[in-house]
Amino acid sequence: MGSAEPLRVGVIGVGSMGQNHARVYAELPTVELAGIADADADRAHDVAARHDTRAMDRCDLVASAEAVSIAVPTAHHYPVARECIEAGVHVLVEKPFVAEPAEGHELVSLADERGVAIQVGHIERFNPAIQALSEILAGKELIAIDARRLGSPREREIKDGAVMDLMIHDIDVALSLVNEDLDLVNAVGTQGSRYVDAQLRFDGGSVASLTASRV
Incomplete structure (x- = not known):
């Protein structure tokens, strides 16, 4: 049986956190870094070249990716995430999720309707120390x-x-x-x-x- 095709993932927004997302995706054997989109075209091209991928217009990236990381400023999380979800693209959104609770509820409902996954990048939950603490506290x-x-x-x-x-x-x-x-x-x-x-x-x-x- 052949191996599964790599998941095509893009990164929207490559400030300090977005660059971490791009680096990790480029290192994962099960992922193809499909492209980079950023409002700063020079930065997008620089990060893309560093990881052997392409700088792209956001609309083109959303059209070609199966999943995206969204690491733009918080005020833009909602419109960018909505655009991706409506296109049927799975999304990982950097924390904080959105600026207003109502926006978050709307995105979760929309993702459920479209059958796509939506996840917030709360990385501390996956910290080995926190996971060990959770096991210690189980049942207590x-x-x-x-x-x-x-x-x-x-x-x-x-x-x-x-x-x-x-x-x-x-x-x-x-x-x-x-x-x-x-x-x-x-x-x-x-x-x-x-x-x-x-x-x-x-x-x-x-x-x-x-x-x-x-x-």
Whole structure:
């Protein structure tokens, strides 16, 4: 029996995170990096040449790929993801998923209607340490979670605050470990959300205290 054909995957948006996606796809034997699309044509050509693929117009890439990674700025996640889903293309969207909850619900419903997969790039959930912790906690009562993600100030401009850039990882980990709906959320932060403290309480009584900082 012959081996399956490689999955044709494109990358839309090749800033720092998008370049990581392109590099990993180029290294995977089960994937063909179908092309690169970016609003900065020079950057698209540079990254494409680095990984022996083509810089393409986004519409052409969506038409030729079976799946795409979307690593454009958060404000553009929704329209780009919608375009891909409507074309029947599977999507991996960098976190945060979208800027507004309603947009996320709409994309999930649309993906279900079109029969395509949609995944958010919450990489911490697949961190071996987090997976081991999940196994350790299986069947046990989880009382409290305390997580602090203290990043240094970024040299490059980031439009997302500390919650959407950093704390979102720990929110996702807490939700996956507890696997219950939230009963209460409290938060306080500095202007511009450079430093934020949040307290979560779940339906079963478990609590989480999360801190994120770009100070």
